[in-house]
Amino acid sequence: MVDTQDALLTRVRDLESRLQRLEDVESIKDMHRRYIRKLADRDWDGMADFFTEDAVTDIRWHGRTEGKQHLVEHVFNDLHKTVTSADGYILSSPVIEIEPGGDTAYGEWTWHRHICEFRMSGGFMRVWGPWLEGRYRCTYRRVDGQWLFQNMWFRVVLPDVDPEEHEMEARLAGSHRHVIGGPADPRP
Template sequence: MSHTDPHQLPDTADPESLARRNALLESRIQRLEDIEEIKNLHRRYIRKLADRDWQGMADFFTEDAVTDIRWHGRTEGKKQLVEEVFDELHSLVKSADGYVLSSPVIELAAGADQAYGEWTWHRHICEFRTTGGLMRVWGPWLEGRYKCHYERVDGQWRFKDMWFRVVLPDVDPEHHEMQERIAASGTDPQRTGAGLIRRDEG
């Protein structure tokens, strides 16, 4: 008795059936390629973070992107993201840390120009700021979660909406809670970014 592979087209398949099958396969392949491009987008973003390349990080967002990143609060548009997040980080973050991005779950319909993804993020802290300067130490870590909407713009995938929080070992306070802590501590709540990123480049 012969066994027939249910996934194999018969040699006598009519042209119309073959055309439908080819179109389906092309759609599936394109979806897989889009998912891989989205994964590469997020990986490159984390590489820029590790390299402290704030200008390069901004380039991964759409012009009207919305973000909600830890205590920085909500931003609307790339210009506000640069001015209120990346400029501040450029001025303040001097430590050398390691990052691991893992466990991507990407939701994308075939042929769509929008997608949704969630990731797990780990930061391995190598240096701590003390009164005597930066102290080198290895071991402490943080775990975070990304929840992102992506959009294809001019053939390139970009971040359309990004939410990020640290969840372990301690959960990030929400923005209003952080502002209350800042006010209670007497720390100047104004942004301290030096504006070193060139805004004339978009």
């Protein structure tokens, strides 16, 4: 009888562990989708609430930030002032691994942006159909029972690949000229 009770207790603990892992993965997916929804809606208020205080980001042309305050000052505030286009986003194909110990995780996602409006001199031009494909690579951490971004890396990978960080810096400094529609045009 003792063996049966021990086996049953072991099975219950295993099931509890598996259930917790599934709940954590779903919580991370939900958090990341809510972040993307705010981005798509251009709802910049509260975007930083998805990040830990010590978060590190490397998001395309925005460069590397360290800490939530730096992220707000150098990314979200800039986006709030400059981005008004009505683009659509699709976040898919999550691969999420909960690390041993259960309070950190790693995830990769595929992102698609369906561009509706292009910035032109004198305003915007509305075009239907263009798209971009990107990749998120994120580390998540549970803080006070809530999953948050601890680290976020994001780049566009198709149809043109974002340049490496040192190439971005040179292009932003104006040392290269780019043709709209050419490879890795840095203009938003």
